[in-house]
Amino acid sequence: MPKVVTLPGDGIGPEVTAAAVEVLREVAPDVKVEEHAIGGGAYDRDGDPFPQRTRDALGDADAVLLGTVGGPQNSPWNSLPRHLRPESGLLALRKALGCYANLRPVRVQPGLEHLSPLKPELARGVDILIVRELLGGIYFDGDRRIEGGAAYNTMRYTTPEVERVARVAFWAAEQRRGRVTSVDKANVLEVSELWRRDVTALRNREYRNVHLNHEYVDSVAMLIVADPGRYDVIVTENLFGDILSDLAAVIPGSLGLMPSASLGDGPGLFEPIHGSAPDIAGQGIANPAAAIMSAGMLLRHSLHRPEAANQIDRAVALALREHPTRDLGGKADTRTFTHAVLDAMASPSVG
Numbered sequence: 001m002p003k004v005v006t007l008p009g010d011g012i013g014p015e016v017t018a019a020a021v022e023v024l025r026e027v028a029p030d031v032k033v034e035e036h037a038i039g040g041g042a043y044d045r046d047g048d049p050f051p052q053r054t055r056d057a058l059g060d061a062d063a064v065l066l067g068t069v070g071g072p073q074n075s076p077w078n079s080l081p082r083h084l085r086p087e088s089g090l091l092a093l094r095k096a097l098g099c100y101a102n103l104r105p106v107r108v109q110p111g112l113e114h115l116s117p118l119k120p121e122l123a124r125g126v127d128i129l130i131v132r133e134l135l136g137g138i139y140f141d142g143d144r145r146i147e148g149g150a151a152y153n154t155m156r157y158t159t160p161e162v163e164r165v166a167r168v169a170f171w172a173a174e175q176r177r178g179r180v181t182s183v184d185k186a187n188v189l190e191v192s193e194l195w196r197r198d199v200t201a202l203r204n205r206e207y208r209n210v211h212l213n214h215e216y217v218d219s220v221a222m223l224i225v226a227d228p229g230r231y232d233v234i235v236t237e238n239l240f241g242d243i244l245s246d247l248a249a250v251i252p253g254s255l256g257l258m259p260s261a262s263l264g265d266g267p268g269l270f271e272p273i274h275g276s277a278p279d280i281a282g283q284g285i286a287n288p289a290a291a292i293m294s295a296g297m298l299l300r301h302s303l304h305r306p307e308a309a310n311q312i313d314r315a316v317a318l319a320l321r322e323h324p325t326r327d328l329g330g331k332a333d334t335r336t337f338t339h340a341v342l343d344a345m346a347s348p349s350v351g
């Protein structure tokens with residue numbers, strides 16, 4: 001029996017994870033679901049944002065389904081020593097799972113162009129896969145400190161780190177439209193110079209069937225919303241990928257439509273890309289679509305059940321058409337939307 005560990009976390013995390021688990025149980029009733037603590041709530045209870053009990057539960061897990069972590073700007077969690085903050089719990093989880101490739105699909109489903117603030121002719125047919133490096137760069141380098149009136153973070157990448165994430169991007173492009181855009185800041189940063197050199201060399205050695213081009217991150221920040229149709233797979237380092245993917249959420253219409261899969265050496269980690277949304281937490285109005293689609297990615301990538309994943313994607317698209325949530329200008333609350341997904345899965349055209 002496959003085992004999925006769920007980590008609902010803070011803010012809207014528990015609300016959207018409950019919705020995703022409901023849908024997961026419907027399409028995969030044989031899966032064993034085990035809930036554990038992470039983030040600020042875990043710190044309050046155990047003094048650790050990634051408690052040992054949670055760490056132990058990952059040992060025999062096939063996949064992890066995460067909600068969100070973190071508090072509002074004025075939360076006392078933000079004044080803790082950095083390693084005890086909710087976000088550090090999430091980073092430690094990613095590290096423990098070894099999941100270095102974070103897949104963030106940006107898709108506008110047919111018939112849902114009206115949810116995008118972009119002109120319909122720009123939004124129509126958009127299908128981008130952002131592959132974000134997740135375990136390196138400025139997020140993780142050990143050389144970080146505040147010293148009086150100066151502060152240091154270091155951005156560092158090694159060739160093996162670049163190659164392993166680039167491989168995932170090339171592999172994904174082979175299943176898609178065969179194009180990879182590598183995004184960097186090679187006109188200024190040495191790290192980007194190495195990144196560009198290694199991605200190019202790997203392509204020339206092993207992936208000559210994939211078309212590779214290089215673009216600067218500032219330019220991509222403009223082009224990804226001005227002309228999203230030009231991208232197939234985007235591969236980039238940790239911080240650039242974090243920022244570009246929130247920006248790309250504008251294309252489908254909301255952060256609530258952005259799922260993700262993080263793959264690597266161990267069990268996969270699946271999480272919406274949005275945060276804990278303190279402004280709407282506890283009101284039952286969060287859009288659970290990103291969490292539900294993350295459960296779909298879990299079925300696809302970790303449990304190898306593409307049919308169940310496709311069923312979820314079709315049901316979410318149908319629910320979005322008929323019961324859009326408030327972030328998309330609609331009226332549906334979390335429950336109404338989740339029921340719409342479950343109803344759609346039961347309908348013959350989807351199930």
Ligand code: NAD
Binds near residue numbers: 016071072275290
């Ligand atoms: P956020 O993503 O939580 O919210 C940004 C805006 O988007 C808010 O207006 C919010 O209401 C809205 N939003 C986000 N998800 C939504 C959803 N599913 N449905 C409807 N509206 C949604 O970003 P933030 O406010 O910058 O961060 C809040 C907290 O979340 C911080 O503590 C931050 O560190 C944390 N965070 C955690 C994760 C994660 O757990 N993976 C990701 C990003 C931010």
Ligand code: IPM
Binds near residue numbers: 070087090091242273
């Ligand atoms: C994300 C988040 C996290 C990140 C934070 C909360 C650590 O913004 O998953 O996009 O920066 O990776």
Ligand code: MN
Binds near residue numbers: 243
């Ligand atoms: Mn982010």
